[in-house]
Amino acid sequence: MKDNDTGMKDCIVIGAGTAGLSAALTLARARRSTLVIDAGQQSNLAALGIGGLLGHDRRPPAEFYSAGRAQLMAYPSVEIHRDLIADAIQEDDASFTVTYSSGRRERVRSMVLAAGMDYCYPQLHGMDERWGHSVFHCPFCHGWELRDRPMGVLANGAVGVHGALNLRAWSDQITLLTNGSRLTNQQREQLAVGGVGLDERPIAAFDGPGTELRTAVFADGEALSIGALLVKTTLYQRSSLARSLGASLTEPDEMLSVEAIKVDAMFRTGVPGLYAAGDAATSVPPSMAAAMASGYLAGAAAAVQSAAGY
Template identity: 40%
Template structure:
């Protein structure tokens, strides 16, 4: 269900995941008019459940979103389905344009569009992503605990992943692929009993639709029950180019993100960002918290603007009265 968009809102939230919905909830509870525009492409769609979220551990991503939408609507917020393709300044405010041609005005904008996980070009990974091909020990680690896990060297954090998953299983193999460990890292892996297998990965092996191993380019198959890969995490922020915002490489080297200050402010006044679009490693709970904090900051910014406008009017009216009295 999508709500009819009005012409203008105090705040428009672009992206309807945990960060966006919690930001909208804070704004709606502050009696702000708010609309959430969501393209319906959540990063966690392949996952069976959301984990590490107090009180909601294991809830299906779609169910969590549905609950959040209902809560925002309960305070008068609007939820609209659609893809934002352009954002431009309109005087002191903004015009948000959707792919279907709809346009809506906003005094402030909160960007919570998340990111896209770009998987390594290995046949079979995408089909099993979120099942037995995973990347985060806190999101999926418990589900693959005590199994034979293969960590594919595919990004700058791959060795770090291997060391983290070692907490969850005694049987970890690091397959070098495109990221062989340094001498120091190899020593760390050895110290933790993690075997290193040299070679490039050619694909995955399955049996009865269950993962059975990792096939190397030389034909060797390393028997594994689960695979860990490092993705390149790319913030969904292309539509911000028209407003002068662009993504930059994240300091960790894991992908690109949108830079903000500690409150979620971007370099463009009036635009905030929260969640994975600015912090690739943030999980659902932290994303929701960041969205709530940004929503509160936006309300505070609007309050300040309204106070300033009221002061101008107040001083002008009192000056006029004083002039009449003096005359």
């Protein structure tokens, strides 16, 4: 280590979303010296409110994260840094040396990867400004607030059929929009039996006042009245650290195309001292409730590792 290196800390938590804050709180209460790296990139900041997190239902996400950071700062063993991690390597003794984007370095015994995922969806006009409001990816998170509106589902194939049929719990006016793709006869029959509409025309834009959605406009100029849109979203690793440190990732799946970090029941990656929690890890669906639980378990596992001295 060089002169600008700092002393050894017990754990660094990369990411200050729900999973990262939960892991850090668990470590703090175990009196472990903990660094939390907050890049301010929480995926749900655009949402009006949190859906389905007990005790925080409908709370604005930014308010939730602010309260979480304030709770952490009550513990003297925790430091929160607004920064990015440029690189990380594992030393011969299984500790980690992490390099901030500023060039500063830290040495830590363990690491929790909780940087979240990038949510990628079709780039059609009118989507971005409505994302997290009337355009959404998770009916369990947003369906209640948008209930009983005529809804569209932007997807195709078996994923689109599944999503459209599932959405019937929140509205009885559902139309699957395939944006130019064609369904099989069997898939068409499934939709018909389920009372779901189908439109396979290419889409030009989505329109409405402000963040509200009113119509899907097709390339032929015609429009369909809808008040909400469920979109098939593909998740990608936001950070390259898992790969560079030797953790294994899953193959993309059909539903979310998630390249998730493989973990065990205690969110260990298989690399000594390396844990992963939240959306970025396997077995964690993209929800705050699941992320909070995974963060707790990863933090507990890291705390036990620190106590054991390995």
